[in-house]
Amino acid sequence: MISKQKRYEFRKERTRRKLFANQPSKPRLSVYRGTNHIYAQVIDDAKGLTLASASSLDKELKGKLKSSKNIEASKMIGELLAKRAAAKGVKEVFFDRGGRIYSGRIKALAEGARSGGLKF
Secondary structure: OOEEEEEEEEHHHHHHHHHHHHHHHHOEEEEEOOOOOOEEEEEEEOOOOEEEEEEEOOOOHHOOOOOOOOOOHHHHHEEEEHHHHHOOOOOOOOEOOOOOOOOOOOHHHHHHHHHHHOOO
């Protein structure tokens, strides 16, 4: 029987291979989901630069969030990230969920980014 950690590692390796095969054309929206917070950033791998970032620790969101680890907070973070990326001229990205399953807070962040104007 394969443990959850091993399945996570397999998923992470598989998604990384797919992302980096198409790497140079678009920036990457990378998401990290911790137990208490969620972080997202738009990265240009060709230049090695972070173009935009947002997290549940941002000062802009501190007063608006009841909790930093729920779906509503993730959606607001996605919208904030899309706004910051649009200010830098980024409209299309690859979604890098880091091996996590596309549900819950990861899905809410993606939907927030889409509603903010990012395409992926």
